[in-house]
Amino acid sequence: MSDTTHPVTWLRHAGQHLGLVPSLGGSVAAWQIDDPQQPGGRIDLWRPWDGATPDLYQMASFAMVPWSNRISGGGFTHVGRFHPMRPNRAGEPYPIHGDGWLQPWTLAQTAPDTLEMRLRSERFQGNPYDYESVQTFRLVQGGLDQHVLVRHRGAEPLPYGIGVHPWFPRTPATRISAPVEGVWLCGDDPLPTAHTTQFPEGWNLNAGISAHGDLIDNGYTGWGGAARIEWPERGLVLTARMPEFAQDGGTAKHFCLIYRPPQGPAFCFEPITQPIDAFHLPGQPGLRVLAQGEAMALHVQWRFGPSA
Template identity: 80%
Template sequence: MTETHHPIVWLHHAGQHLGLVPTLGGSVAAWQADQPEGPVDLWRPWDGVTPDLYQLASFPMVPWSNRISGGGFTHDGRFHPMQNNRAGEPYPIHGDGWLQPWALTQPADDTLVMTLHSQVFQGNPHDYEAVQTFRLVDGGLDQHVQVRHLGAQPLPYGIGVHPWFPRTPATRISAPVQGVWLCGGDPMPVAHTTQFPPGWNLNEGVSAHGTLIDNGYTGWGGSARIEWPERGLQLTATMPDFERDGAAAQHYCLIYRPPQGPAFCFEPITQPIDAFHLPGQPGLRVLAQGEAFALNVQWRWGALPAGAR
């Protein structure tokens, strides 16, 4: 294993501990809550050694999330080529913000901010500024990711966050959704359906264990709940700008449930997988120079009701 020397910057507030790694993709090393038995990890913690971003607690996805097919995308009649950016991955994935160092500031005792100015990184077309704001509040974390387009020509943008959650044997995840994109031989979407495969219906709640899910859900209602019955603990996600940002018609989420391993992912995203090549480019926001948009998530943790244990 290759060692890394990226320092963790810690924020301690409201009975919680948040560790950020600005030099390693503007990522999160850990988010913990104080409990009588000691700190409990709400996101799967980084080991502090491996530089693989997939081993971090969370990382940002800007200026787009998930995969892009076709070697790039066309906008306003011009094709923009994009390079693959992860070993073993046949498509460009998760944007380029997670591949660059960010600058960190602390404007308040309860807040850390990371900022990135990315200018056509690795030949990508996007020239933008991204700002991540993390604020610890009583019972949770407010997470804000904003992207501002700096280039002269308008371009489509997307945002996502990629937290990893520890999974105990009884861990479950639930969320109001309307449909899901099915995939072919790889994770690229090939068909949309409102008939969920067995064990995939987030409306009913699904186990964090099982066969692979690596799929985007449509018509997300802007809330989600993760339950850890063995811990007597739950974590919820709420999108405070849900109605203003188009409600379910403009909200998407993604589940990554690998068959093995200690963690799974629930990802709030502003556009589905390969939106650049789907009809109408759903969820993507075309920004002119100076225009910005943001993704806001309110994470809240607390005791799991006794009847749900």
Template identity: 30%
Template sequence: MILEAGEWQLEIDPVHGGMIRALRRAGADVLRPSPEGSAVPFESACFPLAPYANRIAMGSFDWQGESYGLAPNHPEQKHPLHGTVWLADWRVEESSANRVTLVTEHPANADWPWAFTCRQTFDLSAEGLAASLAVTSTDTRPQPVGLGFHPWFAREKVTAVAFTAQGLWLADEEMLPSATAPADALGDWSEGAPLERADLVDHCYTGWSGTLRIAREDGDILLESDNGDYLHLFVPPGRDFFCAEPQTTMPDAVNREAPAPLLPGESAMLDMVIRSA
């Protein structure tokens, strides 16, 4: 499914994982495009994170007096990762020339013991993409819900990224949060910094301002979120992509900074805008 508006083109997979397959501006990749025919989320341009973002340590956590255990959901990962909806089947609920809403329903099961409905809406305009992600509880019990988007930005044409935050959770060798640090512990991103570096960056910034500027040779791009207080930055050395992920919670949030209970019938939401600066 392809939407077009002005210089922008968005390709969506309306079935597999609710994934974005490509996002381009004036023919240039803003997000890393999916390989032709691939339905693998980790090869996508972007996928949704819900009902939790990043990892839950060993899948074990306590919630409102009960203990829960989730099995790993990805090969070679001992910790369940990124929730359930990125591995789910989706369907088109509404569509028009420049707007699409996808939906998937999750029954309470061993992957997540609470029921919910998840929706994604994509609006494409001449300015860029406005996306939203919402989880509505269809369970009878409160549940801990965290949301995120996982965009894979193309590194070609990118000269620097810039953002501000209040702090940082450093990850250990298993990519779990291990210690807090000042926001500039890995370098000062506030004035813009290049992505070329020898070390792996895979850490979560707290108190994110909600804006990240991507300096590009063909014109800057802004990543924005009004309600994503956390920004997970993934910059692998020598690769052709980087990830800047707006999230409502930190990794392993249920064991560290648990979200407020989502009550039956209530919704949690996250927005993400990718547009020309």
């Protein structure tokens, strides 16, 4: 991972290796831990970038600001004003995942165990958002603290959302579980069409689901702010926890998304602050309206260890 167009900056601490690519959407190239069974070897906790392709969907992870997932209808209306938005990824009919992932960030090391990336975005590609964002990655014993903050800089208040988009390698027995209350069903174009608390077969995260199977590209509601990914073949488990879960609104304000493609080496579990196309759902669930100078943040504590 030494591509000169998009160089990787590595943070090494507590038996972990975190590679960041600020010039390629402020993304993550890899998060790895030392392999105790193989001196000098590493285990990927997030699927690693190949070091060459500029496709952000091939990165280990990236932040989604100032919204996550798709916005339909050519834009959105806020306080009686329509804000047009245009598609931002080839093959996608809707703008997706915000615009932070499409711009270069600046990087700084603020502590021996910490890297920080910053972005100042002003109406990128003609969209209405004027904001600044800060991603902070801190390696701690047994894991990673990931923090994403966005601050509105425009004069007109606007609705915001945040998400993180890590890709996890999947072994044959990989499973993912999380406390959730419901799921948004969708048509062929992943936009939500109906909400249900009756989970389709193989979709109930409360009981745990396989990382393999038919396509899931859906947002879950009432997420309890925790998740567990287990690789039995590795004897390894990775957990996610939202440390500000209660003070940030609990299940009513927390959502997650599963992207489980039928083929390929990886799947996604995405902590998000609003469901797919929240801009066009009743009540705009999860979106936070920020006035000039106001901020919101998403904080995830990732921890790894041996599985039971």
